[in-house]
Each structure stands twice: as structure tokens, then as C-alpha cells.
Amino acid sequence: MTTGNRDVLLEVKDLRIEGRSGEEWNEIVHGVDLTLHKGEVLGLIGESGAGKSTIGLAAMGFTRDGCRISDGSVSFEGEELVDGPQEQLRQLRGSKIAYVAQSAAASFNPAHKLIEQTIEVPLQHNTMSREEAERDAIALYRRIQLPNPGEIGFRYPHQVSGGQLQRAMTAMAMTCRPKLIVFDEPTTALDVTTQIEVLAAIRDAVEQFQTAAIYITHDLAVVAQMADRIMVLRYGNLVEESDTRSMLSDPKKDYTKSLWAVRSFQKAEPFAGKPDMVPIMEVRNVSAAYGEVPVLDDVSFAIHEKQTVAVVGESGSGKSTTARCMTGLLPPKQGEVLYRGEPLMPATKDRPRDQLRHIQMIYQMPDTALNPKQRIRDVIGRPLSFYLGMRGREKTERVRELLHEIELEPDDFIDRLPGELSGGQKQRVCIARAMAAEPSMIICDEVTSALDQLVAEGILRLLDRLQREFGLAYMFITHDLATVRAIADEVVVMKQGKVVEKGEKNDIFKPPHDPYTDLLLSSVPEMDPDWLTDLLDERAAKGMTFEQSAGN
């Protein structure tokens, strides 16, 4: 494929990008080549720090603050973008190359109506009159299947849902009929059920307008639906590149294989308890509200020793609120929470220290769950002295044991601050802090959703091993059904503050389901490139409209 090939839209050669840390420039992308043909969708995948977004932005001749393109060339339709004149780049961006960011909610200006922002680019480039542009925007809204296309544009960003916003952003990118759109993790922040509608809309739009696209994501199953060709990146290097089907069926490199294998993890020993045992924790007919707004309605379930109960549902379904009731941060309006058959006091501050010790919690964002000013020694040491009265050398020894337990080298880590750890290491420290209390159950609130898949798998393996060694019970709050499949014994499905379905994992995953469970289950992307097409066909055959199929 030479530059003379008329089909080539974008050609990146030996791209090197440097990032500044302090006074020094470090190379973060080490010579990546990339060719994109007209109408082709290229998937870029890799863990965080792989340089996906940096490369995606460089395709527009742009670098973030503190970064610079040090070498290589980016040519778009034969025009060189690296160090091109700013005026020329500005003309190109928006009209021929567009960008869709991860968080539409953060990218829209809350002070303007959607349609104002949608037609901004064509007006600025003087390609359409205002009326034409508005008519065109409405046509685009219809095309990407937004509800009430004639009216939705006249709402403000906060008046539409997250999934709709992400689709509106795709419409915005389409207004000038660009030849290339860069999608930077457009569905990562969405629920599985909403993700489908956005994926379908993007794919549809890209096909109809014959737009080429670079699709950046860390979710393999998503990229399998979207891309014609996949590039796997790691540490700013290209690991492997081939077309989607052969990449999925026959990855060549070890790293790619390990990425593919993440989803095969399975809990080592399934729970084998008797139903008549007294559960470690039981939630009995709990209803709760924030002020006057009811959030939980008659929620009941039980967690036994050595058992993992997964609580699943979309955001806003009351999963985390249930955890808050159990820990006493939000005393329930009705019902009670029992620990080993004994009712617990509704509020945390009334519970004796020993009860608090037995119920520990791990959070979604390890960044905010660790005090940035406390050294790891103190983070893990405090529960030891607080609950178990350990001091001095005994405490230090125990901290080292715990670090060893979570597979971090004690000498290396004990005196570090959280800022000096990676995301996965921070989450491990959070686990150690919970373990330090010698609890009998741990509530895990979306503990893997902020982490890369490989790192997340490591965390799941660690939790599984700790469960076997120390006989822990877990309550696993998650919206990721792949995680549920991997480690749950029992599943509780929640929707709008109610328990929709609960039972053993295998029963839940086996039909017949409650319609909502079915929707959740069928919305989880699979590694099959035909999955989305098949699913949409199937749902269409059932007569569901797009919005219904997306659960709205």
C-alpha cells in the first residue's frame, strides 16, 4: 500500500510522540505505522497507558498539552498534518475529521441546547445556512434513532439520558459528513443496555455515510462488533494487527492471547453450603430513601459463609444503596439487616467495634479510597491497631504479611504513598486494608470496573484465593455480567430499587428469565463479530423498537 493508492485515507508512518514529565521528554509512542482506507473501521485496543488515545488524537494532527509529535508523518488524503499550518488543521478538523469523546456528558456545553452545538461546526465552516443545518441535524437525529428527533435537539444536555447524549455527539460529528471519525471509548461510561443502542447507532451511521473510523476501546467484545481490522497496542508499540475475524480466532502474540483469555477465568471452588445454615448476613425486607425519594423497595437476600453473592443491575438500580444500608451509612426506613442471625443497629455509629470489624468494604475507585497522604504502612496498619490492638514490631510484621498476601513485595511497597502505585496495586492495597480487619465478609462495590481487563482479572483471582484461604463471604456489586459469570455463586438482579430475580448463578443464566434479566444478559457483548447483528435482528423479529430493546 503506497501513498499513491487512491483508496488510502489516512497514513501514519513511524509516529513517535513524547510526553513531558517535569523537565524531561519521554517517548510514549514508539514509532507506530497505521493505514486507513476509505470507509474502513479500525479498532485500536490496549490497556490504559498503551497510547491508544494519543495515537487517535495524533491522527488529527493534534496532541494533548504536555505532548509533542517528535518524529514521523501523518498524512490525510495526501496532506501532511504534522507541523502543518494551524489554519489548515482547523479547516480540516470538524469538517473532514471529527472526534467523539469518551464522556459526552463532559463534552457538551451545559449552557446551550443540543442542536445549537450540533450545527456549530457547519455554521462555522460556512457550509450550510442555519435552516439547512437544523434540518440536516434533525435528519441525523432520526438516522441515529434518537427518540422524537424533531424535538430532542431543543433540549439541554442535562435533559437527555447518557446514552442519548453519546448518540447526539455522534450526530454532531456527522454534520459535516467527515471522511474520518475518531471514537475514543464512546461507550465505556455507559451501562450494558445503553451501550447497545450507542453501538448500533454508531455502526449504522458509519455504514450509511461510508465514513472511515478509528475506534478506540479497551473492551475486546465491543471492538469485535465495530471494527473491520484490529490493532493491539502496548506501551506505545504495535503488538499485532490483522482483520477482526482472524484476530479473534487466531491471535499470534502471547500478549494478545492473554487479553483474549481474560474472560475464561472461573471461580475455583463453587459454594457448597446447606440452605439451612444461618447466613452471615441477611437483608430482610429493607426499604430506604434519600430524603423523600424512595430508592429501595422491599429488598431481601442472604449471604452465607464462603459464598459470593453478586448483585447486578444498571446504574440507579439501588445496588450501592443496598450496601450503604448494610454498612449502616444509610439507615433503612423499614426492614432490618442481620449479622449471623442477630439484627444489626441501623446506623454505623451505634454498632459495636467488633461487628464493624467483620463487615469490610472495597470501593470502585481505589484512587479516592486511599488517603493520598498516608503511607501504605499506615493505611494497612490502622485497622490492625484499631481493631486488634497491634503495636510496634508486631504491627509492622503483620503489615508485611498482608502485603505478601496481596502479592506486593513488602520491602518495596511498605513506605510508598498511594500516588506511587498503579491502579491495580492501589486496589490490592484496599483489599489488604479490608483483610487486616480479619473480616468474615467483604462488600465489593464495582471493584474491577475502573481497571483494565488484565489487571481486573488479577484482582478477581486474588479475591478468589483469599476466599478459599480465609473462608470469606463476598457481596459483589457489579454491572459487568462477565465478572458475575466468573466468580458468583448466587445472583441477585435489581431494577429500580427492587429485586427482580435471585437464585443460583446457573439458574439465573439459564432460561427462562425475567424479561429484565433477559435484557441484561443478552446485552453483554460477546467476542463474536456477528453478535450485535444477530442480536438486533433477533430483537427486531420480536417486534421490539430500538428504544425498547435498549431498555428505555
Add this chain to the structure above:
Amino acid sequence: MMQNIWKELKKAPLTAWFGMVVIAIYIFVSIFAGVLAPYGETDPVGFEYEPWGGDFLLGTDNLGRDMFSRLLYGAQNTVAIAIVTTLLAFFLGGVLGLLAASLGGVLDQVFSRIMDVLMAIPQLIFALLLLTIFGTSLINMVLVIAVLDSTRVYRLARAVAMNIVVMDYVEVAKLRGEGLWWQIRHEVLPNAMAPLVAEFGLRFCFVFLFIAALSFLGLGIQPPTADWGSMVRDNATLITFGDITPLLPAAAIALLTVAVNFVVDWMLHRSSGLKD
């Protein structure tokens, strides 16, 4: 640890270095005023208004006391009182602000509204009023300024802590069963420290000027104690004769204010995480 501090210092801009050197000199002078001063603080050692040079480096004041010695002692008195007052204001405002942010609800409302009322009245006029009511003494002045200035500290401490108390690590401490005071001291305060320290420098300047202003008006530090504000007032008549001596204490105040602000600017810049 020492190495890190040194590394940070080396990166400090010239203005910050200038500020730190000046502050160091002031601290040195105020500690060793008794040793450095050629004459006593309150001894009339010569005639009134003697010119510069000779026995008296900077001449004498309206009562025949050595100007240079009084400048040195003035550093000791004014700086020490300003530091004590600022510390008191920070203790008061900081504790209340952190409590309000941590507890929220009614307590937060009550504290905040009281502070609003205090802040609604112009500070200097309010201080004059209070000092007239309670009488002018050193302790009264320190207390009045500390209370009035603590309102500003309260607002800052509360605003900063508000963003910290919603962090998961504070919730972790709460769930562990830690007491309120432990949570504030170990989880909230260390993370609120940077902006508070920067504010301390700034507040110190205001307090310092405030004390000088009150002394100039005769309500602050009382004679015969040497302090820069009243020294300006006592010798003000000399200005009409073209003698700049009364400006010296004023210049001493100005220099310290500028120096502290240079250092504070640098610290604010660092704590905001801005890189140039």
C-alpha cells in the same frame, strides 16, 4: 526527606528566595533583638529628635530613645504578636470550619450564619468598636483580631474540607468506627494542609497590617512598648521637616509584607498543582 525539601527549594523562583531570606533576617532580628540593640527598648538615652549618625545610628525619637534599638525591638513585639494572633485565628477558624464540613446539617448552618454576620460588618470599624467596649489592652486586641480574622479562615477551611469529606477514604474511616476527631486529624486535615498553609502566610500579612493600623490609631500595642505602628505615629511630625525617619518602621512593615507574599505566591502555585 531533607533532600526532597532541598530539591523543591532549588526549583523556587528568585522572588521566593528573596522572600525567604528577608523572613529569615526578620526572624533572626526578632529573636536576638536584645543582643543586637545598642540601647534599651524604653531608655531615653539622648535628646529628642537627634539626627542620624554619631552615637545614634538612626537618631532618636520624640522622647530621646534610640530609633535603631526600637526598630529591632519593634520587630520582636510586632512580629511575635502577629504570629500569635494568626495562630489563634487559624486554630479557631480551622477547627470550626473542619467541624462544620464534617458534621454538616444544623451545626454547619449555625456556624456559617454566625460567620456571615461577623463578616458583614467592616473589619476595622468592628474592631474599633469591640476594643472601645472591652478596653484597649494587648490581650483584648489579640482576641478581637483573632476572632474577626477566623471568619476568613473558617470559610476557606470549610470549603476545602467539604471536598475531602465526600472522599471514599473518609467513609472507610467512618465505617471502621473511627471517632470524629480522628477522622478530622488523620484523613481530612493532612489533605487540607496545603491551601491552609498558603492562607496562613497571607493572613499573617493582614493581621500584621491590622495591628500596625490599630497601634497607629492608639488602640493597639500600648506605650512604652516599641512597635512599628505607633512608632510611625509618634514621630510623624518629623516628616514636615523633610526627615524620613518615621518612614523606616513603615518600610519595615512593607518589606516583610512583600517578602511573605512572595513566598505565599510560590506556595499557592505549588499547591494548586499548576506547572508553568
